[in-house]
């Protein structure tokens with residue numbers, strides 16, 4: 001079959017690749033749609049961890065062709081949770097499957113979904129409702145991660161929430177924050193087309209940091225700073241800024257994926273004095289079925305996103321558009 005194989009930094013090509021044999025409990029999936037995200041860009045550039053050679057693609061859904069289990073039948077459509085926990089380490093036994101010491105992910109360590117077919121352990125497959133749109137299948141994973149982020153951010157009714165970064169994740173977070181009861185949501189994003197989309201998706205203000213003093217605007221609008229700041233850009237500058245933009249007693253969440261090894265200076269006295277809560281949010285523990293429910297109900301609109309669909313051979317263009325922010329989401333449809 002054809003698959004997009006990552007071999008080493010900057011060596012990433014569509015090649016012929018054989019599938020691993022189907023074992024008991026495995027499903028053979030014909031991939032309908034697989035999203036490309038910032039993590040894929042980081043992996044290809046060598047700034048994010050992975051286990052090459054490996055087929056990339058961790059945001060995907062498809063139709064079962066063959067099942068080494070009785071729990072699924074051929075013809076069923078499923079979305080795939082890429083994160084495979086060992087279920088026996090200290091963290092797994094505490095229910096913290098995302099912190100598993102042996103966590104491996106489809107599309108990062110195990111062959112993933114930017115391919116015509118993928119072999120998936122049945123534990124990772126979630127049945128999709130009838131009529132679930134093909135493109136939405138590529139959003140189940142990112143929305144599941146954002147739901148974990150919203151849970152961790154502990155937004156309360158009436159909160160004023162600031163989101164730094166209006167890419168796919170920022171635009172999903174914006175909608176989830178509104179749904180969680182935020183009174184006002186501010187979104188900071190330098191690209192105009194993403195700001196316009198943010199406003200259509202319910203942002204109260206979409207701020208261009210190139211022309212507006214974000215700090216002055218947020219303090220004018222709130223008087224005290226944001227109750228919750230969610231960093232979705234994965235940049236040092238916005239990560240550092242987030243600590244300044246939160247109010248005393250506020251919460252700062254680092255959600256955006258920064259490059260490995262990048263750092264910024266922090267003044268502990270400010271964290272102490274402002275009594276800030278700083279939280280991380282990593283992947284999607286137990287949020288996958290909630291993500292399907294959110295997408296099926298239409299309370300998060302991914303249909304309004306600018307989507308760019310590519311066949312497998314268009315994977316480089318898909319990656320470039322994602323890297324340069326020219327699309328909200330590049331989606332690979334391997335059967336095209």
Ligand SMILES: [Zn+2]
Pocket residue numbers: 036037038039040058059142
């Ligand atoms: Zn992703």
Ligand SMILES: [Zn+2]
Pocket residue numbers: 085086087088089090091092093099100101102103
């Ligand atoms: Zn484990």
